[in-house]
Amino acid sequence: MNYNFNFNVVWRDWDLLASGLALGLFLAVVSIAIGCVLGLISAFGMVSRHRPLRWLALGYVSAIRNTPILVLILFTYFALPQLGFALDKIQSFIFTLAIYAGAYLAEVFRGGLLAIPKGLREGGLSIGLTETQIKAYIIVPVMMRNVLPSLSNNFISLFKDTSLAAAIAVPELTFYARKINVETFRVIETWMVTSLIYVFTCYLIANLLRRLETRIALPR
Amino acid sequence: MNFTQMLTSIWNARMSLLAGLENTLLISLTAIALGSILGIGVGLVLTYGGMISRFFVRIYTDFLRGTPVFVLILAAYYMLSVFGWNLSAFQAGVLALTLFCSSHVGEIVRGALNAIPRGQTEAAKSIGLTFSQTFLSVLLPQALRQMLPTWVNTATEIVKASTLLSIIGVTELLLATQQIISRTYLSLELYLFVGVIYFVLNFLIEQAGRALERRVAIP
Amino acid sequence: QTSDKLQEVLERGYLVFGTGSTNPPWHFVDEQNELVGFDVDMGRLVAKALFGDTEAIEFVQQSGDARIPNLATDRVDLTCQFMTVTAERAQQVEFTVPYYREGVGLLLMANGQYADYAALQEAGSDITVAVLQNVYAEEMVHAALPEASVDQYDSVDLMYQALNSNRAQAAATDQSALRWLMVQNPDRYVDAGYGWNPQTYSCAVQPGDQRWLNFVNTVLREGMTGVEFPFYAESFKQWFGAELESPQIGFPVEFK
Amino acid sequence: MSPVLKISGLHKSFGDLEVLKGIDLDMEKGDVVSLIGSSGSGKTTLLRCVNMLEDFEGGTIEISGKQIGYLTENGQRRRLPEREIARQRAMTGMAFQQFNLFPHMTALKNVTLGLIKTKKFSRDEAISIAETWLERVGMRERKDHYPGQLSGGQQQRVAIARAIAMNPELMLFDEVTSALDPELVKEVLAVVRDLASDGMTMLLVTHEMRFARDVSTKVVFMHHGRIHEQGPPEQIFGAPQSDRLVAFLADSD
C-alpha cells in the first residue's frame, strides 16, 4: 500500500473531538437516564395484570425496537414539527434516543422482573408495604442487580448511537470526525483515532458497570 | 407528503429495491448465523477459559463492542487488504458484522451460562459426560432459553447495522432507497417507507424469537 | 516496485472507476437504474480514451468516506466524485486537471419567508442555513451571511429536507446542484441570486504514478479543449443545461 | 373482649378447585394453634387468606374484631382498597417456608423496613426495636449480614424477627422449618417455643408432630379443605377420633 500515516492533522483538532465526545456523552447520559425510567414503566406494563396496559407497553416496545433509529431521528426532527411538535435539534435527538432506549431497556428489565421470586413480593405484603413501596424498595433494587450485566451491552450500544446525531447536524464526535475527514482527506487516521476514542469510552462504561456490579453484588 | 409520487417512484425502482432487500437479508442472516455460532465460542471461553485465553477474548469483545460498527466495516475492508487479504466489499462487511455480532452474543452467552446452577455441570459429570457433551446436551439448551430475548435484541441490531455496508459501496436496502431519494427528493416519504420494511423484518425476527421462546420453554 | 497503472488497466481491459450514487447531477441512479451524471461521464470519457469503448468501465459506488481509502488500497484506478481541490487534500491524493469550476449559491423555498439574498442579510442571526458538510462550510456561509447559524448535514437530501421542514431558512449548496434541483422541482424553490466561493473539481489518482496521472490529465484536457470536446460539451449540456462555446481555434485557450 | 382471630364460613377456590370448603376457627389471645394435615389439604391457603395474600369468595375473617379484606354494606361485599389492606396486613405477621428475606438488605434493614414504612417509626426507634428482636432470636451479632451470608436457620430467625417486630396481634407460621436441614430446625423451633411461652398468639402449620404436641394449646387437623378434627394436643395425638387422623398420624411419624 502506498500510504504514509500522518496523525498530526487529526490531533490538531483535538479540541473539536473533545467537545464532540463531551456532547456525545451528555446526550447518552441524559437519554439513557430518561430511557431507564421509560423502560422500567414499560417493563412493569408488560407484566401487568391489566390487558390494556400490557398491550400498550408491548406495542411501544415492538414499534420502536424494530424501527431503525435513523428513521426515528429523522422523523422526530423533520416530520413532527409539521404536526406541531417542534424541538431544537439537541432536544429532538435526546427525545428520540430516550424513547429508543426505553424500548430496549424494557425488554431487559422485563427479563429481570421475571427472574424475581414471587416470595419477595409476599414478604413485602406481609409486613404491610403497599405495592408501590414493594416495587420501590424491593423489586426494583433486586432486579437492577440481576440485569446489570446485560445492561452494559445496551448502554454501550446507546452511547454509540449518539453518533447518528450527526444526521441532524448535532456536532458530536462523529460529526467532527467527518468534518476533519472532508477537510484533510485523512480518513484512515481520523477514523482510527475516533474509534479509539469510542473504544476507550465504551471500555470505561463497561468497566464502570462491572465495578458497580461487584459493588452492589449481593454478598453470598 | 406526496404519496402518489412516492408510490410511482417506488414502483419504478422496484428492481433495485428488491436487489437491495436481497442484499440486506443475505448480509444480516449470514452475519447473525455465523456471529451467533462464533459468539457461543466466545461466551464459552469467557466462562470456562483459562486466565490467559479469557484475558484475550475479553479484549476482543470489549474492543469489538466499543468500536462504532461502520469503523469495523471500514477496517475489515481496508486494513485487511494491507495484509494482502482482499475481500470484496460484501465479504468484508459480512465479516465485520459477524465479528460484531459474536462479541455481543459472547456476552449474552456468558451471562446465561453463569445463571445455570453449578449442580447441572456436576450432575452431567457424574454420569460420565465429557465437557463437550455436557455443554451441548445440558448447558446450551438451558442457556438458550435465557438468551433468547436479548439475542433478539442483538439480531435486530445487526439488521439495522447492515445499512452501514453502504459506506463501502454495497447497495443494500437503505442505499437503494437513498438513491431514489437523491433522484426524487422524497426523503421523508421514502425514509418512512424503508422504515416500515425494516420494521417488518425485525418484527418477523422478534416473532420468530418469541415463537422459539415458547417452543423451548421448560414446562 | 514501480507500478504502472496504465499498463495494468490496459491489460485488464476495463477501467475501475470510483464515484458515488446519491448526488445528482454528478452521480446518481436514474429511473432505468443506471448510474449516470457528470462525474460518471468523465469516467466514460477515460474509458473511451483507453479502449475506445465507453462501456469498458466498472463502477465502484462509494460513500464520501471511502474515496481516499479506495484509492490508497488500489481498489479503484480513478475517482471522480465532485472533489473540491484543496492544498491539504493534495497531500493525500494526486489531483488531475480540473474538469469543472463550482460556486456556491443560496436556495430558498419559493413560498418562504425570505424572498432573496437581501432579505436573508436583513434577517441577520434569525436564520439558519443548511449546508453540506464540507471544507470550511461554516466560514463559507459566514462569508455571505455573517450572522446566520449554520447546520451541517452529511447528505444533500437531508439538507433539502431541513429546508422543506423549515429547520433551515436557506440552503447553501453548489450552484450545479441548485440548478438541477430547481429544474426537477419547478416552482418549489428559488435561487436567492447570490453566488460566491469558487472551488475547483478534479478527479484523483493514487500518488506516485506519474504516467497514469499524465494520461488522465491528457484525456480530460482534450475533452475540454480538443478532439473529445463534443463528448464533454454534450454531457455538460445534459447535466447543467448550458451550451458551451467551442474552444477558440488558434492559440490554445488554456494558456491565454 | 373479641377474639384475636375469628374465621367464619371461609370459602376459597382456585378456578374450579374448591380448596377451602367452609372453615370456622376462633383464637383467643395467647392461643397457639397448630394446623396439621396432609399435603394439599389447604393449610397454606388458609394462612394466606388470613394474611390477605389470597382473595377469598365466601365467609369473613376478623382480627381483633375488625373484618379484614372486605367490607359488607347492605348485603354487598366489596374488596377494600389496596392501601387499606396493606395496613391491615400489618396486624398479622407471617413467616414463610422459603423465608423470603430481601436479599439486598442486611438482617437489620430487613427488620426496620416495615417499621419505618408501615409503622412510621423514626429510623432510630426502628433500629432499637429491630435490635431488641434480633437479640431475642439470637441474631443480634449478625445484624449486618446479608441473607446470602446466613445459614437457612439464621435466615428463618431473621424472618421471624421481621414479622414479630411489627408487633402483630397474630403470628402465622407456614412450615417454617421444612426448608431447613435437620440440625437447623432446632434453632428455629426454639425461637417459636420461646414466643409461645411469652404469650404470643400464633397459628402455625407444621409437619413436626412432636413439636405441635409440645407447644400448642389446640391442634387442628385439616382434610380436603375442611377442619376434620380439632382439640387439645393430648386428645388429637393421644386419642384421635377419626380413621383419617389415625392414618395420618401413623404416616407422619
Place this chain on the structure above:
Amino acid sequence: MSPVLKISGLHKSFGDLEVLKGIDLDMEKGDVVSLIGSSGSGKTTLLRCVNMLEDFEGGTIEISGKQIGYLTENGQRRRLPEREIARQRAMTGMAFQQFNLFPHMTALKNVTLGLIKTKKFSRDEAISIAETWLERVGMRERKDHYPGQLSGGQQQRVAIARAIAMNPELMLFDEVTSALDPELVKEVLAVVRDLASDGMTMLLVTHEMRFARDVSTKVVFMHHGRIHEQGPPEQIFGAPQSDRLVAFLADSD
C-alpha cells in the same frame, strides 16, 4: 478380589483450609456405608472426591482396583486427561441433595442421556434400560414429565434412577432427602432401602439416624476431616465409644 472402593490417606484442602486430613476407607461389594457427622466435617467433600468432582492433593482412591483421577509414575503424580476422568466417573453414580435433574429433559431423557452418550447404547436399548429403572423407583408412568412437573420426592427418585441406570460399581448418595418435605422423604428412603437389599454397593451421607441404623452394614462418624469412629450400626448407635459421637448422637435426635 479387590475391594469396590479403597481410599488411602486422602488429603484435600480448599486453599488454606484442610478439609480431609487423611481418610482411609475400604468397601467390599454389597457394603452399605453411612457417613454421619456434623456440618462441615467433610462428608460431602469426601463423596465429591470419590466422584472426581473435586481434585485432591494427597492419597489415592481406587475403584475396583483401578486408581482414579491420577496416575503415579516414578513418584510423579499427574492428573489424568479430562476425557479419561469422564469415563471413570461413570464407574460411580451420584445422587445429589438438590437432585440436579436436567430441567429441559423429560424424566426418561434424563436417564437415557448418559446411557447413550457415555455407555454408547443405542437409543432403543437406552430407553428399555431407563424404563426398567424408572419402574424400579416407581416413576415409570411419569417418564414423560419434566422435572418441573414432578414433586421433590419424585425428582429425587428420577435422579437416583439416572445414576443407577449407568450400572455403577458404587453408588454415592449425598443427603438425598434433606431437601424434601418429611412426607417425601419416605418415598426416597424406600428406594434406597430397596437397592441395599439388592446388594448394591453404596456410600451415603445422611442425617436420618434411624435410617442409617436400619440400612447400613457399617457406619462411619466423621469429625473435623477425620474418621473419628466406625463400626457396625449396632456398635455406633448402641455403644458409641468417644464423647464426640455421644454428643453428636444426642444432638441429632
